[in-house]
Amino acid sequence: xxxxxxxxxxxxxxxxxxxxxxxxxxxxxxxxxxxxxxxxxxxxxxxxxxxxxxxxxxxxxxxxxxxxxxxxxxxxxxxxxxxxxxxxxxxxxxxxxxxxxxxxxxxxxxxxxxxxxxxxxxxxxxxxxxxxxxxxxxxxxxxxxxxxxxxxxxxxxxxxxxxxxxxxxxxxxxxxxxxxxxxxxxxxxxxxxxxxxxxxxxxxxxxxxxxxxxxxxxxxxxxxxxxxxxxxxxxxxxxxxxxxxxxxxxxxxxxxxxxxxxxxxxxxxxxxxxxxxxxxxxxxxxxxxxxxxxxxxxxxxxxxxxxxxxxxxxxxxxxx
Amino acid sequence: xxxxxxxxxxxxxxxxxxxxxxxxxxxxxxxxxxxxxxxxxxxxxxxxxxxxxxxxxxxxxxxxxxxxxxxxxxxxxxxxxxxxxxxxxxxxxxxxxxxxxxxxxxxxxxxxxxxxxxxxxxxxxxxxxxxxxxxxxxxxxxxxxxxxxxxxxxxxxxxxxxxxxxxxxxxxxxxxxxxxxxxxxxxxxxxxxxxxxxxxxxxxxxxxxxxxxxxxxxxxxxxxxxxxxxxxxxxxxxxxxxxxxxxxxxxxxxxxxxxxxxxxxxxxxxxxxxxxxxxxxxxxxxxxxxxxxxxxxxxxxxxxxxxxxxxxxxxxxxxx
Numbered sequence: 298x299x300x301x302x303x304x305x306x307x308x309x310x311x312x313x314x315x316x317x318x319x320x321x322x323x324x325x326x327x328x329x330x331x332x333x334x335x336x337x338x339x340x341x342x343x344x345x346x347x348x349x350x351x352x353x354x355x356x357x358x359x360x361x362x363x364x365x366x367x368x369x370x371x372x373x374x375x376x377x378x379x380x381x382x383x384x385x386x387x388x389x390x391x392x393x394x395x396x397x398x399x400x401x402x403x404x405x406x407x408x409x410x411x412x413x414x415x416x417x418x419x420x421x422x423x424x425x426x427x428x429x430x431x432x433x434x435x436x437x438x439x440x441x442x443x444x445x446x447x448x449x450x451x452x453x454x455x456x457x458x459x460x461x462x463x464x465x466x467x468x469x470x471x472x473x474x475x476x477x478x479x480x481x482x483x484x485x486x487x488x489x490x491x492x493x494x495x496x497x498x499x500x501x502x503x504x505x506x507x508x509x510x511x512x513x514x515x516x517x518x519x520x521x522x523x524x525x526x527x528x529x530x531x532x533x534x535x536x537x538x539x540x541x542x543x544x545x546x547x548x549x550x551x552x553x554x555x556x557x558x559x560x561x562x563x564x565x566x567x568x569x570x571x572x573x574x575x576x577x578x579x580x581x582x583x584x585x586x587x588x589x590x591x592x593x594x595x596x597x598x599x600x601x602x603x604x605x606x607x608x609x610x611x612x613x614x615x616x617x
Numbered sequence: 618x619x620x621x622x623x624x625x626x627x628x629x630x631x632x633x634x635x636x637x638x639x640x641x642x643x644x645x646x647x648x649x650x651x652x653x654x655x656x657x658x659x660x661x662x663x664x665x666x667x668x669x670x671x672x673x674x675x676x677x678x679x680x681x682x683x684x685x686x687x688x689x690x691x692x693x694x695x696x697x698x699x700x701x702x703x704x705x706x707x708x709x710x711x712x713x714x715x716x717x718x719x720x721x722x723x724x725x726x727x728x729x730x731x732x733x734x735x736x737x738x739x740x741x742x743x744x745x746x747x748x749x750x751x752x753x754x755x756x757x758x759x760x761x762x763x764x765x766x767x768x769x770x771x772x773x774x775x776x777x778x779x780x781x782x783x784x785x786x787x788x789x790x791x792x793x794x795x796x797x798x799x800x801x802x803x804x805x806x807x808x809x810x811x812x813x814x815x816x817x818x819x820x821x822x823x824x825x826x827x828x829x830x831x832x833x834x835x836x837x838x839x840x841x842x843x844x845x846x847x848x849x850x851x852x853x854x855x856x857x858x859x860x861x862x863x864x865x866x867x868x869x870x871x872x873x874x875x876x877x878x879x880x881x882x883x884x885x886x887x888x889x890x891x892x893x894x895x896x897x898x899x900x901x902x903x904x905x906x907x908x909x910x911x912x913x914x915x916x917x918x919x920x921x922x923x924x925x926x927x928x929x930x931x932x933x934x935x936x937x
Contacts, residue, residue: 388782426858427857427858427859428756428857428858429756430756435758436748436749436750436757436758437756437758438755438756438757438758438759438859439758439759439774440777440858440859441774441777441778442781442858444778444782447774447775447777447778450774451771451774451775454759454761454767454770454771454774455767455771457760457761457767458761458764458767461762462708462764537747537748538746538747538748538760538762539747539758539760
């Protein structure tokens with residue numbers, strides 16, 4: 298089993314690599330080879346019996362991935378992306394990395410005859426938008442209200458069409474908001490969703506810029522990696538007529554998130570969250586859908602977090 | 618008022634040109650200039666007071682439309698496309714003409730500052746597919762099962778995103794099956810839908826390859842051209858959060874189509890239709906959705922044909 302990963306230096310990529318090396322197998326086959334790709338060489342941890350290559354490549358350049366694809370990987374995780382704020386600030390950059398690179402990867406798979414390679418791409422809840430119903434299902438149209446979401450939605454269509462034509466065996470997983478991310482607050486509108494838990498748990502102050510009745514659709518980093526791994530074993534036939542769908546997050550209000558913080562870490566931790574409304578952030582995050590039926594994902598065996606408390610406890614467990 | 622039209626040599630393009638010249642105005646402004654573009658120079662009919670240019674251009678070449686866009690057209694009709702059977706047979710050709718050319722056109726509008734230019738693109742019922750509900754609405758997801766539909770759906774997302782960013786004032790109209798097309802039967806799976814009317818009305822035999830209870834979602838060529846013209850006057854604000862939707866066709870069974878033929882032209886005409894089932898054509902055409910609510914289109918003032926008999930009579934009237 299040879300696995301290639303784009304965006305392997307990122308937060309999710311690094312967690313996926315660690316999990317794969319820990320398991321030692323994917324879909325029942327021993328992992329013999331791992332090819333990690335990112336703009337800068339992804340960090341490598343040696344593991345006996347696994348040949349690991351780490352490559353710095355600009356995957357938006359046509360043919361850049363040829364050396365990887367020539368080796369005929371069995372599974373490709375395509376995680377490389379420009380995040381939503383950057384794609385909104387620079388249309389050309391977003392188109393090049395989020396769309397053209399996906400197209401180049403698909404063309405590379407076609408050119409190298411990788412019709413049986415399982416290509417797993419990460420898409421996003423940001424692909425949804427506009428005038429949405431209260432609860433979304435697998436037939437809800439994608440009307441993205443940001444360039445990142447539009448580029449992901451276009452890539453989904455392309456992965457589906459190349460798969461339908463038998464040029465690759467694609468699968469696209471739309472990710473909920475990932476909570477709790479490690480690290481520091483950043484410029485992402487959703488940054489607070491991790492920050493209001495992470496900082497108080499670390500004994501620091503955090504700012505909550507949205508009303509506490511605001512709902513989010515969230516998934517823990519651990520469950521997202523589980524989904525990426527599970528996706529390698531889902532048959533193309535089971536994916537039927539469309540290869541992209543939303544992963545099963547859970548719906549939580551900010552109030553419920555803060556209550557879980559209090560339960561796990563006490564009133565002292567909760568008191569570290571300052572409420573400073575920011576209408577700009579509320580407008581962006583409030584436009585993201587928070588309720589999904591997730592029928593397809595469940596039928597295909599993808600699992601959600603049990604509840605928000607489990608997410609907080611998992612974060613504490615990993616930090617320990 | 619300067620209007621540019623790609624695909625101007627095609628069936629719809631030619632009807633649109635004739636209608637525009639006949640009206641002499643669009644959205645209340647006198648038409649002073651018409652730029653017609655196609656692979657081969659579109660036919661030109663002179664009209665006093667209107668400067669008409671006819672250009673042979675390969676619009677999939679970046680910059681090919683620069684001479685047209687430099688002049689700052691007020692309205693652009695983007696009708697150029699590779700049809701579904703050709704796009705399915707040649708993925709590269711379909712991507713180049715149906716997607717890359719749309720992207721190049723949007724980039725051209727951006728480069729030339731045409732933020733107020735109304736760009737009207739034709740999309741198709743073929744963008745829908747997969748496991749569809751019995752009646753589709755404006756929030757039904759696009760899960761195309763053919764490359765033509767995928768390329769149109771991708772182009773829709775791009776037109777929407779460029780419009781949202783204020784780079785152009787886009788609008789995408791998804792066309793029903795157009796009936797009755799003039800001319801001869803062709804390789805399109807939907808060819809019979811025109812043929813079983815047109816040939817008997819012309820005193821010739823026709824073959825019906827599908828069961829008579831099969832339903833189609835159809836629109837007359839006249840109503841499609843009306844919709845293209847109406848689209849020029851719909852404000853960007855009224856289009857709200859997504860710039861693409863289905864035009865209001867009417868749902869008819871093949872039996873109803875044949876009954877309209879009998880009413881208008883008698884048993885003699887009906888007897889010219891031979892029933893020779895073709896499972897391949899039934900499979901393709903039977904997968905197209907036939908029932909839509911068309912709420913958005915109706916709210917925006919787009920009109921459907923009254924009934925199928927009107928469609929047949931319009932065809933006879935034009936032929937006369």
